[in-house]
Amino acid sequence: MFWLIPVFGLILGALIGSIITIEIPLTMAKYLSVAVLAALDSALGGIRCIYEDTFNGMVLLTGFISNAVLAALLAFLGDQLSVDLYMAAVFVFGIRIFNNLATIRHHILNRFMQKHNMHASQHKNDMP
Amino acid sequence: MKHKIHGWHIYLVVTFVLLGILISTQIQTQSRLMSDLSMQSTSDLSIMLKNLTDKRWLLTEELEEAEQNLLTYQNDYSSDTALISSVENELNRLQMISGTSAVKGPGISITVDGYMLATDLVVVINELWAAGAEAVTINDCRITATSGISYVDTMEKTYLTCDGTVIQEPYEIRALGNSSILEKSLTMPGGIADSLSLYQVYLNIELQDELTLASQPSQLRLRYGRVPEKN
Numbered sequence: 001m002f003w004l005i006p007v008f009g010l011i012l013g014a015l016i017g018s019i020i021t022i023e024i025p026l027t028m029a030k031y032l033s034v035a036v037l038a039a040l041d042s043a044l045g046g047i048r049c050i051y052e053d054t055f056n057g058m059v060l061l062t063g064f065i066s067n068a069v070l071a072a073l074l075a076f077l078g079d080q081l082s083v084d085l086y087m088a089a090v091f092v093f094g095i096r097i098f099n100n101l102a103t104i105r106h107h108i109l110n111r112f113m114q115k116h117n118m119h120a121s122q123h124k125n126d127m128p
Numbered sequence: 129m130k131h132k133i134h135g136w137h138i139y140l141v142v143t144f145v146l147l148g149i150l151i152s153t154q155i156q157t158q159s160r161l162m163s164d165l166s167m168q169s170t171s172d173l174s175i176m177l178k179n180l181t182d183k184r185w186l187l188t189e190e191l192e193e194a195e196q197n198l199l200t201y202q203n204d205y206s207s208d209t210a211l212i213s214s215v216e217n218e219l220n221r222l223q224m225i226s227g228t229s230a231v232k233g234p235g236i237s238i239t240v241d242g243y244m245l246a247t248d249l250v251v252v253i254n255e256l257w258a259a260g261a262e263a264v265t266i267n268d269c270r271i272t273a274t275s276g277i278s279y280v281d282t283m284e285k286t287y288l289t290c291d292g293t294v295i296q297e298p299y300e301i302r303a304l305g306n307s308s309i310l311e312k313s314l315t316m317p318g319g320i321a322d323s324l325s326l327y328q329v330y331l332n333i334e335l336q337d338e339l340t341l342a343s344q345p346s347q348l349r350l351r352y353g354r355v356p357e358k359n
Contacts, residue, residue: 005137005140005141005144006140006141006144007144008141008144009140009141009142009143009144009145009147009148010144010145010147010148010151011148012141012144012145012148013144013145013146013147013148013149013150013151013152014148014149014151014152015148016145016148016149016152017148017149017150017151017152017153017156018152018156021156022149022153022156024153024157026157026160026161026164026166026283027283028157029154029157029158029160029161032150032153032154032157033154033158035150036147036150036151036154039146039147039150040147040151042143043143043144043147046139046140046143047140050136050140055136057136057138057139057140058139060139060140060143061139061142061143064143064146064147065146068150
């Protein structure tokens with residue numbers, strides 16, 4: 001039931017977030033949204049790594065935080081230089097999120113198919 | 129389901145808790161943004177602006193009508209006796225003091241160079257009143273007994289307001305009175321001009337022999353106040 005862990009984490013985080021209301025200045029809202037996108041990408045990347053057995057907790061956590069902060073900083077820098085680096089971040093993280101989702105889906109499907117095949121072969125063996 | 133790597137549960141939970149906090153914060157911020165005036169769509173804002181402008185025109189028309197009435201009453205009675213003329217003098221004097229009529233005379237005009245805060249503006253005006261100014265305007269906004277200096281914040285800039293209307297830069301403050309006393313009150317060592325120059329705000333003061341200060345047409349109507357009985 002390992003997929004329950006992120007779901008519970010997410011719900012817990014959302015609850016904490018709604019209980020402690022963090023007042024972000026409205027001018028920072030744009031940068032926060034890029035940070036959320038980066039964080040989402042990192043978190044999905046973590047799940048993907050679990051399926052690929054290359055999971056490293058420290059790498060995930062540091063990547064999660066530094067990606068979010070760097071994405072927000074990059075968007076901020078872009079605003080200062082009047083270049084829409086914000087769009088670049090949205091584009092890149094958007095693609096990566098979809099990639100990660102697709103890979104996770106493949107892994108889940110593979111697992112499911114393997115199990116199914118195993119069951120089928122077991123049934124075959126059971127048969128006299 | 130068994131994995132080779134241990135301890136991933138904790139990291140994953142921490143990551144997703146953080147993600148949840150981030151997302152809920154972002155949702156809250158977004159909903160605050162939607163209700164913020166500076167984030168309204170241009171069409172909504174223009175409709176709001178149009179409504180308010182219409183209202184303002186209606187009120188201005190009403191005011192003009194009322195002033196017209198006042199004028200006819202004044203004309204009706206001005207042909208009367210010396211009593212009337214003394215009353216009229218008194219009326220003029222009170223109108224100049226209250227700011228409902230324009231006023232001219234010697235004084236100073238101050239052009240502000242730099243980024244001034246609302247509180248700085250209030251200090252300058254208080255200094256002028258204290259130095260015996262008889263009338264003060266900021267960019268044609270007459271300071272009356274019920275005037276308020278404030279500011280509005282937009283995403284790009286902070287605007288000063290006088291009686292709710294935005295004052296555009298450059299700020300020009302005019303004060304009527306003894307021009308040299310008025311000037312000294314601002315430029316004395318350790319005075320407001322000195323302390324403002326620390327923040328790169330400079331007051332360019334010009335002494336004028338003849339200044340005209342605009343009137344403030346809106347009159348305060350007393351709906352609650354009464355004259356107390358004299359015993």
